[in-house]
Amino acid sequence: MTTETEEYDVVVLGAGPTGENLADYARSAGLTVALVESELVGGECSYWACMPSKALLRPPTALAEARRSPGARQAVKGPLDVAAVLAHRDEYASYWKDDGQAAWVAKEGIDLVRGHGRLAGERRVTVDVPGGGRRTLTARHAVGVCTGSRAAVPDLPGLAEAKPWTSREATSARQAPGRLAVVGGGVVAAEMAAAWQALGSRVTMLVRGSGLLARMESFAGELVAEGLTDAGVEIRTGAQVSEVRRPDPSGPVTITLADGGELVVDEVLFATGRAPRTEDLGLETVGLTPGQWLTVDDTCRVTDVPDGWLYAAGDVNHRALLTHQGKYQARIAGAAIGARAGGQPVDTARWGSHAATADIDAVPQVVFTDPEAASVGWTAEQAERAGRRIRTVDYDMSKVAGAGLYADGYRGRARMVVDLDRDHLLGVTFVGYGVGELLHSATVAVVGEVPMDRLWHAVPSYPTISEVWLRLLEKYRSTAGT
Structure with a gap:
């Protein structure tokens, strides 16, 4: 076994969407970056989660939507072409090949190191490379752990x-x-x-x-x-x-x-x-317990490691197990690493440029079932447990003109959770056909902490499903003070 030692500013373990983003933002700050991956560049989301699952779900949903629309319903004949759906899935999973994503890594000036990487002490990573041999990578500024999570299967007989x-x-x-x-x-x-x-x-x-x-x-x-x-x-x-x-x-x-x-x-x-993919990561060499979730601050720096050189972004820190949140954390962490390496100020205030505040107050998620469920921020129960003084406002989405046009027999419901003391939204939930595309408007309102009186002036186009915003606000204003 040969050993080769190389030095970089940043070493990132895991080349899924989170690791790619952290590496990209660190590289954009002028730092040299090595990105270590033992499987496919692009990670779980690209090959076994977000992309293939949504490719499987979209054709059945499109067929169901056609059957809910007069005229289109009569034109729909026969069942789904299952072979075509699976071929569509294969295409969106890039046929389980990572050539395209590996090419992107190279184009961005990031060094891709294939093999299983482990921590080997402070700012040090060893990589067992395919075919034998070992490379040792040292980091001048930071090591980022972006190894994600795996399915947690219970210990059951048989x-x-x-x-x-x-x-x-x-x-x-x-x-x-x-x-x-x-x-x-x-x-x-x-x-x-x-x-x-x-x-x-x-x-x-x-x-x-x-x-x-x-x-x-x-x-x-x-x-x-x-x-x-x-x-x-x-x-x-x-x-x-x-x-x-x-x-x-x-x-x-x-x-x-x-x-x-x-x-x-x-x-x-x-x-x-899910369980963290940290069981064979060399955590013990830096005083951490193998197999544990990694606790981080809002810049995604691991709190239990001295000197502040170890970061963890994405599922592995257990803050919000969603691809888009992992990418968000990676952008925060990459920018924070770049600022600290350059001796620049780090803005860790709430909603600051180096603080992953959205992990706590504004996590968006869409469930791509039929109907869809989409939510951002806190539920009413979470807000009440936190001691917030709130009002919930619900509305039957089938009563919105745009919903009736979208589908015969439209079924759905919307809820706003309003912080009465601060006069802004804490959370929003939509359930109904096609509501996933409504969610970003709610996310903007929650993140921006838009005052309810100002939100009243955000006029929804008619006749769209987004008119539910007007109905929710009308109902809220009519019950103000009660």
Whole structure:
């Protein structure tokens, strides 16, 4: 084994969207950067999460939308072309090749180092490269950990031998299983249940809790569950899996429930949370515990490591496990590293240019089911737990003219959570057809802390679904002081 030592200003572990962004922003600050990746450049989002999952979900949604529109409904004949949908998915996953993203890294002047990287003490990274050999990289200013997360699978009897699906298998499968069990009630569970039901599987969701999408407003999970049920998904709440058996590796899976019931399926997907990819990262060499989430400040600097050289952005810091939030953190961290390296002031005030405030107060998320669920900021329950004095305003989205034009039988609901003491929005939730594209307007209002009286002057175009903003504000003004 040969050892080669090289020095950079910044070394980034993990070349997913977060690592790419951190490397890019550090490079833009004039720093030299090495980007280390053991799998595909582009990471989970590009090949096993955001891109392939949405490519699977869009065709069924487009078909459903056509069937909800008079005239278009009559023109729609036949089912989905499953082979075409899967080919569309393959294209958006770049056929699981990273040539294009690797070329972008090179074009930006970032050195790509392929292999498994580990911390090896202060500002030091070793990389076991393919084919044998080891490279040692040292960082003058910072090391960024952007290794993301992996599916967390429970320790159940027989599960490992049954070879369950995780999110990776669910987004890359070559054909629809006849019968699919989805264990979980979060975003991945709901989206993959929707996708594979539409592609021909008979899907049963086993939800341990009382409903779906527990981190959103309760009505979001209820309306999404209605949509899934209407599409043919069976949802069993309060269902706890106690054992999984697959005696024949190519045969069916038998799932035993805590209440003694059994379910026989062809595949089972466990969408039961995420765990940090830090178990083989050399954390012990800098005084941290392998396998843990990394605690960071608002500049994404790891708080438990002295001298402030170690940063962690994206899922690995557990602040907000979403690709767009990881990229946001990477922009913050890359800019902060550049400022500190150049001896410039670092603005860590709330909403400052080097503070990831949105992770706390304005995280946006869209669930791409049919109907969609979209939210940003705090739910009413979260605000009340934090001791905020709030008013919630709800509106039936089917009563908006644009909604009726968008789809026959439009179903949806909107909610604003208003901070009464500061007179601005803390959170907004939309559920309905096509509401994902409404969300950024809500995000701008929450981040900008736009006063409610000023928001009244933001006039929505007629007749669009965004007119729901006017209806919410009218209702809020009519109840002011009550």
